Amino acid sequence: MTAPLRLIIFDVDGTLVDSQGDIVAAMTHAFERADHPAPDHAAVLGIVGLSLDVAIPRLAPQLPETTHAVIVQSYKDAYMGLRAQSGVETSSPLYPHARDTLEALHAVPDNLLGVATGKSMRGLDKFLDGHGLRHLFVTRQVSDHHPSKPHPSMIETALAEIGVAPENAVMIGDTSFDMEMARAAGVPGIGVSWGYHTPEALGAARMILSDFRDLPGALDQLWG
Incomplete structure (x- = not known):
C-alpha cells in the first residue's frame, strides 16, 4: 500500500x-x-x-x-x-540546524514542504532566494492573498493545492497565531520554543520542540 x-x-x-x-x-x-x-x-x-x-x-x-x-x-x-x-x-539568519533539517525532510519522497507566513510574497521571495531555499517548498502562502492568521485560509489553500487531507498535514510555528490557525484548519500544530511567543502561549500545540533536530522524530511520533 x-x-x-x-x-x-x-x-x-x-x-x-x-x-x-x-x-x-x-x-x-x-x-x-x-x-x-x-x-x-x-x-x-x-x-x-x-x-x-x-x-x-x-x-x-x-x-x-x-x-x-x-x-x-x-x-x-x-x-x-x-x-x-x-x-x-545577516538580516534574517536561519536558526541552528534549520537548513539541515529542511533538507532531510525534503529528501523523504512522501514529504512535501510548504510555507504559511505573514510576510508578503515579495518578502518571502527575498527570504527564500537569499538563503537558497526556494526549491524546498511546493506551496507558499502569504499575507497578500489571505486573511491574517489565525484564520485558516493559508492552510486550507495549501491543502487544496497539494491535495493532502488535514490529518496528513502539520503546521510548525512559534506563535499562538500559528497554533490557532492549525486548529481552525483541523491540522495538528507543532510549536517551537526558540521563537517569539513563550511556550506557555502555545496552548493549541500538539507538542513543543526545543531543538530543530527533534522535528523528524516528532513527525514520526505524530503520524505513527
Missing part, C-alpha cells in the same frame, strides 16, 4: 529565521515617522505573524486608520531597506 503524501507547513519569522532585530528596528522607525511613540520590544514580538494591517492596529488602537496605513507602509520600506543593507543571511 502506498504511503500518503504528507504536507509539512512552516511559519518563517521566529520559526525558520530570527529576524527580530530588523522587525523591531523597522517598527520603531515606522512609528517615529508617524510621530508616535514606538511600542516596546515585547509588544512588537507579540504581533509577529499577524498581517501588518491587523498587527499595527493592535499595537496602536487609539490611532486613526489613516495613521495605521502610514505606519504599515513605513514599516515595509524600512524593513526592505534594512535587509538590502545587510543581506538576507
Whole structure:
C-alpha cells in the first residue's frame, strides 16, 4: 500500500529565521515617522505573524486608520531597506540546524514542504532566494492573498493545492497565531520554543520542540 503524501507547513519569522532585530528596528522607525511613540520590544514580538494591517492596529488602537496605513507602509520600506543593507543571511539568519533539517525532510519522497507566513510574497521571495531555499517548498502562502492568521485560509489553500487531507498535514510555528490557525484548519500544530511567543502561549500545540533536530522524530511520533 502506498504511503500518503504528507504536507509539512512552516511559519518563517521566529520559526525558520530570527529576524527580530530588523522587525523591531523597522517598527520603531515606522512609528517615529508617524510621530508616535514606538511600542516596546515585547509588544512588537507579540504581533509577529499577524498581517501588518491587523498587527499595527493592535499595537496602536487609539490611532486613526489613516495613521495605521502610514505606519504599515513605513514599516515595509524600512524593513526592505534594512535587509538590502545587510543581506538576507545577516538580516534574517536561519536558526541552528534549520537548513539541515529542511533538507532531510525534503529528501523523504512522501514529504512535501510548504510555507504559511505573514510576510508578503515579495518578502518571502527575498527570504527564500537569499538563503537558497526556494526549491524546498511546493506551496507558499502569504499575507497578500489571505486573511491574517489565525484564520485558516493559508492552510486550507495549501491543502487544496497539494491535495493532502488535514490529518496528513502539520503546521510548525512559534506563535499562538500559528497554533490557532492549525486548529481552525483541523491540522495538528507543532510549536517551537526558540521563537517569539513563550511556550506557555502555545496552548493549541500538539507538542513543543526545543531543538530543530527533534522535528523528524516528532513527525514520526505524530503520524505513527
